[in-house]
Amino acid sequence: MSVFADVALPLPLRKSFLYVVPEPLAPQAAPGCRVAVPFRGCIRIGYIVRIRRSVPELHFKCKPISRLIDTKPLFSSEYLNFILKLSHTFYSPAGELLHASFPSGFQVKEKSKISLTDSGRRALKEKKAASSLLSALSMLENRSYSLNYFVKKIGKNGRAAVDSLQKKKWTAVEESIESRKEKAPLEPLPAFQMEMAFPDQKAASEARAVLQALGQHEFLPFLLKASQPAREDIYFALIRKSLSLSQSVLFLQPEIDLTQRFQEKWGKRLGENIEILHSRVSEAEKKRGWARIQDRRSRVVAGPRSALLTPLPDLGLIIVDEEQDDLYFQEDSPVYDARKGAWLRAQEEKAVLVFGSEYPRIEDMMKAEKNNFLVTIRDKEEKAPAEALIIKHQAEQSLLHMDTIAILKQAVSRNKPVLMFTNRRGYAAFVSCRRCRYIPRCENCDIPLMFNRKDVRMVCRYCGFSKPVIHECPRCGSRMMHGRGWGVEAVAEELKKILSGMTVESFFSDVFNKPGDMEKCLDRYLSGETDVLVGTQMLARYIRPFSASLVVVLFPEIILSLPDFRAGQMTYDFISSLKKLAGGTDDAQFIVQTGYPRHHAVAAAVRGDYLSFYQEEINYRSLLNYPPFTIMAEVVFQDRSARTAARHARDFLRWAGGIAGVDVLGPSKAPLSRLRGKHRIQLLIKSRSRTALDKIFSETLTGALPGASVRVYE
DNA sequence: AGCACGCCGACT
DNA sequence: GTCGGCGTGCTC
Numbered sequence: 001m002s003v004f005a006d007v008a009l010p011l012p013l014r015k016s017f018l019y020v021v022p023e024p025l026a027p028q029a030a031p032g033c034r035v036a037v038p039f040r041g042c043i044r045i046g047y048i049v050r051i052r053r054s055v056p057e058l059h060f061k062c063k064p065i066s067r068l069i070d071t072k073p074l075f076s077s078e079y080l081n082f083i084l085k086l087s088h089t090f091y092s093p094a095g096e097l098l099h100a101s102f103p104s105g106f107q108v109k110e111k112s113k114i115s116l117t118d119s120g121r122r123a124l125k126e127k128k129a130a131s132s133l134l135s136a137l138s139m140l141e142n143r144s145y146s147l148n149y150f151v152k153k154i155g156k157n158g159r160a161a162v163d164s165l166q167k168k169k170w171t172a173v174e175e176s177i178e179s180r181k182e183k184a185p186l187e188p189l190p191a192f193q194m195e196m197a198f199p200d201q202k203a204a205s206e207a208r209a210v211l212q213a214l215g216q217h218e219f220l221p222f223l224l225k226a227s228q229p230a231r232e233d234i235y236f237a238l239i240r241k242s243l244s245l246s247q248s249v250l251f252l253q254p255e256i257d258l259t260q261r262f263q264e265k266w267g268k269r270l271g272e273n274i275e276i277l278h279s280r281v282s283e284a285e286k287k288r289g290w291a292r293i294q295d296r297r298s299r300v301v302a303g304p305r306s307a308l309l310t311p312l313p314d315l316g317l318i319i320v321d322e323e324q325d326d327l328y329f330q331e332d333s334p335v336y337d338a339r340k341g342a343w344l345r346a347q348e349e350k351a352v353l354v355f356g357s358e359y360p361r362i363e364d365m366m367k368a369e370k371n372n373f374l375v376t377i378r379d380k381e382e383k384a385p386a387e388a389l390i391i392k393h394q395a396e397q398s399l400l401h402m403d404t405i406a407i408l409k410q411a412v413s414r415n416k417p418v419l420m421f422t423n424r425r426g427y428a429a430f431v432s433c434r435r436c437r438y439i440p441r442c443e444n445c446d447i448p449l450m451f452n453r454k455d456v457r458m459v460c461r462y463c464g465f466s467k468p469v470i471h472e473c474p475r476c477g478s479r480m481m482h483g484r485g486w487g488v489e490a491v492a493e494e495l496k497k498i499l500s501g502m503t504v505e506s507f508f509s510d511v512f513n514k515p516g517d518m519e520k521c522l523d524r525y526l527s528g529e530t531d532v533l534v535g536t537q538m539l540a541r542y543i544r545p546f547s548a549s550l551v552v553v554l555f556p557e558i559i560l561s562l563p564d565f566r567a568g569q570m571t572y573d574f575i576s577s578l579k580k581l582a583g584g585t586d587d588a589q590f591i592v593q594t595g596y597p598r599h600h601a602v603a604a605a606v607r608g609d610y611l612s613f614y615q616e617e618i619n620y621r622s623l624l625n626y627p628p629f630t631i632m633a634e635v636v637f638q639d640r641s642a643r644t645a646a647r648h649a650r651d652f653l654r655w656a657g658g659i660a661g662v663d664v665l666g667p668s669k670a671p672l673s674r675l676r677g678k679h680r681i682q683l684l685i686k687s688r689s690r691t692a693l694d695k696i697f698s699e700t701l702t703g704a705l706p707g708a709s710v711r712v713y714e
Numbered sequence: 715a716g717c718a719c720g721c722c723g724a725c726t
Numbered sequence: 727g728t729c730g731g732c733g734t735g736c737t738c
Binding site: 004007009011013015017018019020037038039040060061063641643644647 | 732733734736737738
């Protein structure tokens with residue numbers, strides 16, 4: 001009786017492939033093992049995701065696995081199940097997720113060789129084959145080739161040709177896999193020293209419920225609503241306890257820089273137990289780190305969303321800090337939301353899950369309240385918070401209201417450090433013709449080009465496309481092309497005029513040419529050399545709380561105009577993250593200049609009144625049937641040709657529209673209707689239940705969603 | 715994805 | 727008449 005295996009390949013294919021497990025390999029072949037398999041004439045590396053003793057009648061030829069790479073599974077069954085659920089939830093290829101789960105330093109290369117057999121030699125001499133096969137045979141007369149190279153070399157029909165050569169036994173394939181051997185042995189680990197002093201007993205005791213959950217080997221979620229310092233204390237206590245229980249910890253943060261700061265601050269206290277994994281860590285270091293993790297020598301893995309895909313033995317705790325941050329969503333394939341991923345993984349591993357935020361995502365807050373896992377920590381006695389003020393001003397009139405100017409002048413004259421924020425990069429958000437309203441757009445993406453003053457170019461912020469700025473309108477010929485919308489550079493320029501004699505600097509990525517430029521710019525501000533620093537929300541990530549005497553936010557309502565049900569949350573997040581920076585001195589001020597002073601997201605964020613914002617937002621979402629009141633899936637079909645994208649969308653609609661319990665809206669153009677040269681057609685699915693949504697994305701549809709990405713909101 | 719098949723426009 | 731465009735379907 002044969003044994004079969006479902007093999008997931010690291011390709012953007014949403015299905016696995018069935019192979020026969022040859023008799024001798026059967027005892028060791030298990031889910032989580034890597035295998036080499038014949039696929040389209042080539043040999044490829046894949047992952048066994050399931051072993052089957054029997055299969056239904058097959059309508060295709062099931063090929064045998066060529067080689068088993070791991071005799072023991074590379075992934076635990078918990079990890080594999082987590083990946084399969086993640087794959088199912090986000091309709092993301094399991095093979096790609098598994099492939100991203102270990103450093104490329106451990107990945108094996110396929111090195112199979114093809115050569116002529118004796119009967120092949122005879123066939124060549126007697127010329128008893130079709131000419132295409134003969135020419136392929138003659139290539140092998142004097143030498144052997146790497147299989148994958150040979151297949152390409154014969155060109156057209158290469159795969160079919162190799163298959164028939166093999167069937168006739170004229171050629172032989174010597175399969176071999178090259179894995180890069182570990183050169184240096186793992187360095188011995190220094191004696192483990194963990195600082196025993198407890199940072200803040202009080203904060204930790206308030207989170208007693210969370211601490212007690214550790215070690216129970218049960219899935220227990222928590223939403224920790226607390227300020228950053230209070231959260232840190234609790235995280236430390238939790239990590240410490242997990243380590244004492246010999247459990248591993250996964251610590252996720254939205255951004256690499258935060259992780260680096262975490263390492264600087266906590267690394268020493270946690271001893272050598274901590275492993276930082278992110279894209280800036282070198283491959284060699286990642287490989288060593290990975291080995292230490294599998295060895296149980298490192299028990300804490302910290303990193304951004306991608307760190308979620310790190311197999312960890314005895315995982316007992318997952319922390320997702322700043323959980324409201326949308327950077328947790330991975331947009332490029334394999335697509336996943338690390339928040340949902342953390343949830344699925346904690347469930348599978350029976351671990352404790354801690355979401356932490358000062359102003360949680362509405363969806364998570366509601367879930368936590370409803371299911372009673374919200375832990376609110378009241379603030380410690382903090383440094384003097386800033387006086388918060390809203391100044392009503394329309395963007396069209398002038399950049400700054402006279403009151404804003406007065407406050408600015410006063411702060412600067414007293415040598416106070418000032419930060420100013422806008423959420424537009426560059427000089428102007430876009431350029432337009434005053435006469436005919438023509439707006440130059442990106443050739444690859446359907447968005448207006450941003451005007452970048454520094455190099456007198458118009459650039460696309462999505463794909464980087466740029467062209468020299470035009471002064472004459474290509475449509476009506478007028479010379480009335482003007483920049484519109486204040487970007488960081490334009491704000492800085494305007495400030496220089498108003499605050500003559502003061503140093504004003506812009507902070508955003510395009511301004512920095514050399515590595516280190518950014519740090520120098522920050523240093524100039526922190527040392528007081530720069531009077532006013534202007535930046536986007538990005539700047540806030542580099543400034544510590546309570547370090548500015550005056551923070552001015554310009555027109556946060558730009559976010560509110562986005563066609564996104566989360567715009568309110570984004571606005572609240574934007575304002576709150578900047579409000580944190582102001583304070584420390586008695587006369588510190590936080591100013592928001594806006595045309596919508598009464599919008600609930602703006603007003604509540606300025607007051608720091610999360611609960612009232614939450615109530616308003618919940619009402620709005622309930623009224624309009626948005627998550628968390630429905631599960632929403634946004635399916636975007638992308639293709640170079642608009643027709644293909646639309647056809648796929650229609651095919652999908654035909655299928656999804658017939659499912660009971662879901663509303664399908666669209667197809668329509670996606671908010672970014674063209675991106676990097678690809679047309680984007682969107683469908684929105686609103687579903688009451690997960691089961692109905694699951695039906696749409698069930699196995700029956702696997703592979704039938706070409707070029708589509710799915711984003712699930714719940 | 716990547717590749718081969720198939721069916722319609724401008725050319726040695 | 728063919729070369730090649732890309733639209734279509736498949737990979738166990």
